[in-house]
Amino acid sequence: MDNSTISDSTIFSDMSLEELLVMLCTNRTNMTFTECLEKEQVLTILGIPPLVVLPTLAVTLLIVAYIIVFVLALIGNSLVVIVITRRRSMRTVINMFIFSLAISDLLIVLLCVPFTLVDTLTIDWVLGPFLCKALNYIAMVAIVESTLTLLVIALERHHAICYPLRARMIKNPRKALYVVGVLWFLSMCLVSPLLVVTQVIEHHDTLADVVVLRTYRFCEEQWTKKTHKQNFTLFLVVLLYVIPLTTMVVLYLRIANQLWVRKAVTPGDMPRSKASSACSLRYKKKATKMLIIVVVLFASSWLPYHIVNVFRDFTHLLDSGHNRLMLAIVQLVGFSNSFNNPIVYVFLNENFKRNFLRTLTFNRRRQMLKGKKGAKTGSTNIFPPYNVATNL
Structure with a gap:
């Protein structure tokens, strides 16, 4: 036949x-x-594609990779939050923004990583309409907020290092927290259309438009016109990813020129000895390296995700096993950025490294000191006076 x-x-x-x-x-x-x-x-x-089922090996590798990202990111960012909130010496302007980045990463880890894995491994959307809206919205808010936070950090560092005679943009940690609040509010407003257009859609495979052979559900954006969806995607990618990152590249190039080429010394360093000024410059370089690496890791981690999003919105991407696996991998690469930052802090910031170790051993030391009345507590001041790696 x-x-x-x-x-x-x-x-x-x-x-x-x-x-x-x-x-x-x-x-x-x-x-x-x-x-x-x-x-x-x-x-x-009849030409109706079979339900997408990933190979067993791919499923196993995805589960292992997602668990590793989840555990590392949860532990690392929890330590960042604990260290900054518990240690007064860590509550600097820059660290308030690092605190905000850690909160963004924790939201992604707790709300997006496990549910994205479930969505990838199941045949259709099984998490309901509320999580369909909430997960996509929260993930995009966290991504946009992280981008804006990194941009503000770059602006503050550029102003402080390249224009040392001018007043600081953000004078104290309290004002930094106000800026953080504004960035979160702005991020939530910018991606708010996702709360309206993201829906659970039922798709029916029918026979001659009469008999329903199969029904399955997707969590996707439903815009009145396809061009609206394309314009919104371009808005997020260009205005909230490409332009901020390009600005950061220019700012950090100017900072690098000031620190490595000109080796400029700020007025606050002038009364010090030559050794103290050199030490201050060295720590500023190290802190700047840390921030540059954070930006590079963020940009490279989320770049595949944005590329696939643009490609998916401007072409027709079939729900095949190959494409589903590709989407799972690019999302995993983006999620992996959530544990990159704590690792960078440990290797390039002595304050974070020492406080991480102190936090991890806190309970054991507390038990050893328990009952010793009048025990010395001065050891909490473990930073040398010239260590300004995060307080620049």
């Missing part, structure tokens, strides 16, 4: 479902009539 004949909707409309199934599954020598139905051969013959 010719497939073109089978696909003729006129013939389908004149047949009952039982007659159609008999026609499709009779005279197939390689299986019984029951096996034909059980293995969805009817859908295959």
